[in-house]
Amino acid sequence: MTSIRVLVTGAAGQIAYSLLYSIAKGDVFGSNQTLDLVMLDIKPMMSVLNGVLMELQDCAFPNIKELIATDLEEAAFKDIDVAFLVGSMPRKEGMERKELLKINGKIFQSQGVALDKYAKKNVKILVVGNPANTNAMICAKFAPSIPKENFTAMTRLDQNRATAFVSGKLNILASQVKNVVIWGNHSSTQYPCIDSAEILLGEAYQPAREALKDQSNWIENDFIKLVQQRGAAIISARKLSSAMSAAKAACDHMRDWWFGTKKGVIVSMAVLSDGDHYSIPKGICYSFPVTIDENKHWKIVDGLPITEFSHGKMDLSAKELMEERNDALSFIKD
Numbered sequence: 001m002t003s004i005r006v007l008v009t010g011a012a013g014q015i016a017y018s019l020l021y022s023i024a025k026g027d028v029f030g031s032n033q034t035l036d037l038v039m040l041d042i043k044p045m046m047s048v049l050n051g052v053l054m055e056l057q058d059c060a061f062p063n064i065k066e067l068i069a070t071d072l073e074e075a076a077f078k079d080i081d082v083a084f085l086v087g088s089m090p091r092k093e094g095m096e097r098k099e100l101l102k103i104n105g106k107i108f109q110s111q112g113v114a115l116d117k118y119a120k121k122n123v124k125i126l127v128v129g130n131p132a133n134t135n136a137m138i139c140a141k142f143a144p145s146i147p148k149e150n151f152t153a154m155t156r157l158d159q160n161r162a163t164a165f166v167s168g169k170l171n172i173l174a175s176q177v178k179n180v181v182i183w184g185n186h187s188s189t190q191y192p193c194i195d196s197a198e199i200l201l202g203e204a205y206q207p208a209r210e211a212l213k214d215q216s217n218w219i220e221n222d223f224i225k226l227v228q229q230r231g232a233a234i235i236s237a238r239k240l241s242s243a244m245s246a247a248k249a250a251c252d253h254m255r256d257w258w259f260g261t262k263k264g265v266i267v268s269m270a271v272l273s274d275g276d277h278y279s280i281p282k283g284i285c286y287s288f289p290v291t292i293d294e295n296k297h298w299k300i301v302d303g304l305p306i307t308e309f310s311h312g313k314m315d316l317s318a319k320e321l322m323e324e325r326n327d328a329l330s331f332i333k334d
Contacts, residue, residue: 003034003065007080010087010129011039012048014240018247019084020052024061028255036066040076041087073110077118084250085111085139088129101134101324102331108135109332112142121146124257124296127153128250132186133270133285134324138332140272149298153270155182155190155287157249162192162227170211176200181289182268184317191313192227194219196266196289196304220309260294266301277302278314284321
């Protein structure tokens, strides 16, 4: 079996600490798939990263062929099959959004150039580092030789959160809820929607709105706000960001991309809009409902019911992403 070469950036950080373990033990590509696991971080973090490398060595994972820790993009991106782009500059207290976009724009411009120059042309790219949607758009812009459909940003964490809130409201297992959709940006404008969601009660699925009868106020108010503000709530409680759940969601996203989605199952992925779906403008990285075939090709699910209420929420997030795109690109020189 040919080894898969997998890159994780920001590899000394807390999200990567959970993510690297899950990848190494087979949660994403299978326990029998051999891996070359490459870890990239900035030079000041190399001592920490070397400690992570030692821990991974000490785990003695049977399917790890090679472990590499580096601060050099040319070494990290060389011949990779998969990239988890986790590292980004976090927003600090008092930092303006434009300043954050400027700093991260330069980071993801550099990584896009590195992908274009060194990675395999069929590399699958998942951007986790925030602002993830716009970072993915920038990365794709500077990797013109890699197909645009190979760039995605993570909204699976939001989907998982929304699924958990619905299952909690109904006092059922999360596995009994499917096809909750996240539209738009991984931000406070995202729109978690249950209009296409289904609930397994007994042996049959029924529409989530039927299962949540008489809960329309919760669906259109509390539920949306709970999902939108969950990240901030976790930071308030932990004094740290949601690392474990973000790592789990990154694994979920890439595993479905690698093996395909089950029949009848929709997942949420932020992908580059071509302007042909749900009136979302071209050129922004927007979260859509998708299905994925066994050849790793995702497809936006068309024809889902969109109410006037939903249109308003979807358009609001698209507007924010357009503003982010314009601001980020204004700071970048080709």
